[in-house]
Amino acid sequence: MIEREHTYLRLAVDVAVLTVREGALAVLVITRANEPFRGRPALPGGFLREGEDIPEAAAREFAEETGLDPTALHLEQLKAYGAPDRDPRGRVVSVAFLAIMPDLPLPTPGSDARGAAWEPVDRVRGTLSFDHDRILDDAVEQARSRLEFTTLATAFCGAVFTMGDLRRVYEVVWGHELDPRNFSRKVINTPGFVEPTGAHKTSEAGRPAALYRAGGGTTLNPPILRASAGG
Amino acid sequence: MIEREHTYLRLAVDVAVLTVREGALAVLVITRANEPFRGRPALPGGFLREGEDIPEAAAREFAEETGLDPTALHLEQLKAYGAPDRDPRGRVVSVAFLAIMPDLPLPTPGSDARGAAWEPVDRVRGTLSFDHDRILDDAVEQARSRLEFTTLATAFCGAVFTMGDLRRVYEVVWGHELDPRNFSRKVINTPGFVEPTGAHKTSEAGRPAALYRAGGGTTLNPPILRASAGG
DNA sequence: ACAAAAGTGTTCCTTCTACACCCATGA
DNA sequence: TCATGGGTGTAGAAGGAACACTTTTGT
DSSP states (O other), X not given: OOXXXXXXXXXXXXXXXXXXETTEEEEEEEEOOSSSSTTSEEOSEEEOOTTOOHHHHHHHHHHHHXXXXXXXXXXXXXXXXXXXXXXXXXXEEEEEEEEEOOOOOOSSSSSSSSOOEEEEHHHHTTOOSTTHHHHHHHHHHHHHHHHHHXXXXXXXXXXXXXXXXHHHHHHHHHTSOOOHHHHHHHHHTSTTSEEEEEEEEOOSSSSOEEEEEXXXXXBOSSOOOOOOTTO | OOTTOOOEEEEEXXXXXXXEETTEEEEEEEEOOSSSSTTSEEOOEEEOOTTOOXXXXXXXXXXXXXXXXXXXXXXXXXXXXXXXXXXXXXXXXXXXXXXXXXXXXXXXXXXSSSOOEEEEHHHHTTXXXXXXXXXXXHHHHHHHHHHHHBSTHHHHSOSEEEHHHHXXXXXXXXXXXXXXXXXXXXXXXXXXSEEEEEEEEOOSSSSOEEEEEEOSOOBOSSOOOOOOTTO
């Protein structure tokens, strides 16, 4: 009946960009240049603009804060966070995104830009601004789950990768080791996951590994389930 | 640099309430009382109010449009929808929710309230206002997936139910039949899914069925996977 | 020769699936 | 006694876990 039972607000978009780096799960963290939380770490993000769709805003924020091209980036929406007091500037609802990319060097490693840097997830946990710690937790859990049921792991790798590379993604994200031999078979027997390139990588030590690229599929059938924690 | 690169907007909350009713998956649909889309079907929803958290708003809208108590309701956030032109009234971002409840009669079946009614999902598909058709599709897919990995199916049933009741939930939501004997074993062998009450239901025809209530668990380990569509 | 990483073969075990068979009720 | 829905047993197939063993490189 009363038609003013609503409130105007601003919509923010925050992106948890994950990668595997130096054997650990890392997240892209910026140091805030403005109040609130000036000088404190936070996830990259910003406000939605006029006429802009939400995924568009997420890609733009990613590009602005990293200087990288977002077109090849895996970017998926997580959920919206809207506690009334989550932002001291006023009513701000944030739509959080999960992004996955290979371990690329950031173009401006602390020079002029807002200082985006890779940080191990375990190191930043509990230190982020706003409710970004919760967003990060949700993003990590989403990534863990996605590895079970989708081909997301290839998004952590470059254009070509070895079975060992792909397996290390699983091991780092899930936090436990996998049998290399069984893993290899499972991946190869899952249609659409990887395609052999025919080339081999003759690197550091050991027998040269076959190189693969990402396959056309997105869902894993059968899934690669985590070891059940209770069994 | 320019610190007005944002836009103020209103946040809507829309709820896809699903149930199993007369052997079909049904969704709660209202007939819109106001423009835009006046007289057209839509999902129940409304604007976020000042000082209100998002799940709170979803529960309130559910209660307002159905007259039912939302405390026992399964209510989970789906995602945010924010295409710039999704609402002709201006910039409105909607956070969609999935709700699951048993097939309860609605207190005001078309009397004074905004006319909430159960409609089979297959009947309303393609007829809803705004982008609610897409929201409904996403809600149904989320429900299908949740049945695989969580104890959500019990939310479709009343306080006590038979194995047949629970199985029919799966059959209706997934759209294909299941073997009653294997289903029963899977459910019983999944810890935390159901608890026997000891009572039996001596109804229509056949041998009396044991009655169960929902167990304490939320995740299904092992999951009950849908038959893979490609194999 | 030896270490290190990649990959193959095989065995054991759990789970899924299909279905024969038995149980308890109402008409 | 027959139809109907509930429930147990079991054999075969499929997939996962563990691990012995072989392959191919660098040092």
